[in-house]
Amino acid sequence: MQLRSLVSDSEVVVYREKWGTLFMGLVTGLVCIGFGLGFYALVAEQAKDSRFFLGIFCAAFVLVGIAILWRLPNQAVHMFAENGLRVLTANQTGLSISSLPGAPTQPLAWEGIQEILLAERLVLVDPDETTHTWRMVVIFVADDQLSGRGWLDRLQNAVSRSGEGRPYLLCDYSAGDGEKLATGLRRLAPGHVSIRFRQRAKFDLKAGVDTFSE
Numbered sequence: 001m002q003l004r005s006l007v008s009d010s011e012v013v014v015y016r017e018k019w020g021t022l023f024m025g026l027v028t029g030l031v032c033i034g035f036g037l038g039f040y041a042l043v044a045e046q047a048k049d050s051r052f053f054l055g056i057f058c059a060a061f062v063l064v065g066i067a068i069l070w071r072l073p074n075q076a077v078h079m080f081a082e083n084g085l086r087v088l089t090a091n092q093t094g095l096s097i098s099s100l101p102g103a104p105t106q107p108l109a110w111e112g113i114q115e116i117l118l119a120e121r122l123v124l125v126d127p128d129e130t131t132h133t134w135r136m137v138v139i140f141v142a143d144d145q146l147s148g149r150g151w152l153d154r155l156q157n158a159v160s161r162s163g164e165g166r167p168y169l170l171c172d173y174s175a176g177d178g179e180k181l182a183t184g185l186r187r188l189a190p191g192h193v194s195i196r197f198r199q200r201a202k203f204d205l206k207a208g209v210d211t212f213s214e
Contacts, residue, residue, distance in 0.1 A: 003015070003017075003135075003174035004016075004017070004084070005180070005181060007184035009187065010188075011089065011091050011188075012088070012089070012090040012095075012181060014086070014087045014088040014137075014177075015086045015087060016084055016085045016087055018076075018085060021084070021085045022075075025075070028065070028068055029068035029072070030065065031065070032062065032064045033061070033062050033066065033069075034065075035061050036058040036060070036061030036062035036065065037062060039058055040055065087172060090188050091188060092188055093109065093110070094108050094110045094111075095108055095110075095139075097137070097169060099169065099171050106169065108141065110190050110193060112141055113140070113142075113189075113193050114166075114192075114193065114194070115139075115194040115195075116139050116140070116182075116194070117140070117197075118195075118196070118197045119199075119200065119201040120178055120199045120200065121133070121199065121200045121201070122202075122203070123200070124203050124205075125205060125207070126206070127205065135175060135178065136172060137170065137172070138168050139168055139171075140166050140167070162203040163202075163207060166210070182195050196212070198213060198214065199214060200212070201213075
């Protein structure tokens with residue numbers, strides 16, 4: 001699922017190559033459904049009194065998988081029309097992102113965005129594990145942008161909080177294009193939105209801090 005980018009005076013676009021995206025969307029949907037059903041079948045007998053909560057957990061994966069597969073045909077039409085699937089689109093009115101293949105596009109007005117960080121490496125430290133990801137666009141938003149969102153919407157749009165408790169959304173960007181995309185976004189974003197490119201960012205939920213390296 002190769003990522004590419006286009007930067008002009010009026011628009012910044014990150015998009016996925018169409019064939020790989022369709023295949024990955026199909027696989028992702030099937031894996032989510034398979035995991036939800038399979039995990040419940042394996043663990044339900046041992047769960048006993050916790051079976052209800054296990055069911056909710058597994059149902060979340062099944063519903064996400066169904067939602068991804070349901071949207072794939074419509075997305076395929078758009079991908080062939082635009083020669084790919086847009087992951088991020090930014091213009092003078094705001095930006096929109098699609099965090100996962102098959103997930104709905106999430107529009108965001110500039111007024112609700114506080115900061116955009118492009119990190120070559122993003123480290124997420126949770127109480128139980130540490131996760132490393134590469135080439136991530138981190139969009140910090142105001143708390144009121146998340147009001148009224150259900151758990152399915154938050155899951156599909158990769159909504160989370162940083163070590164310091166700042167709400168953010170995530171999407172990928174193309175290899176080698178971090179600085180170019182940051183420059184393009186600075187031309188489009190209003191003055192109150194900080195645009196930063198960093199080699200490494202770390203959100204430490206255990207320590208409650210965010211750190212950044214040039």
